[in-house]
Amino acid sequence: MFNRDFPGSGTGKRTASREEAMALLTEAGDKGLVTRPFRDVEHPDKLDGICFCCPECCYYFQHPEEPCDKGSLRESTQKELCSNCGVCVESCHFGARQVVDGRLVVDRDRCYGCGLCVEACSSGCIEMK
Secondary structure, three states: OOOOOOOOOOOOOOOOOOHHHHHHHEEEEEEEOEEEEEOOOOOOOOEEEEEEEOOOHHHHHHHOOOOOOOOOHHHHHHHHOOOOOOHHHHHOOOEEEEEOOOOOEEOOOHHHOHHHHHHHOOOOEEEEE
């Protein structure tokens, strides 16, 4: 949380050092969580905190009909370098990536810009733009 008055969820809310915050971001990536900032509802220009979302508990994953702000970045895959292995498909919680007839197909409209596919790709053919 960046707003001390925001009630938040979870336990052990306390001030974290820069190193601890960076370690949380690394751990979230290692666990395949979507690192997503959230904003003050009444003041959308104000950032209240960061959530580490997973399909088991995230409201937006469980209710895809609800509006959810997408990040400003989108995936960009160099298909000529892609091995079509499908590992990135497994990492995408939003269903933006599929292997169809042995070839990777990407629906960029479903991409939320989380970057988990970049981390999963051993070919290094995905970047966020």
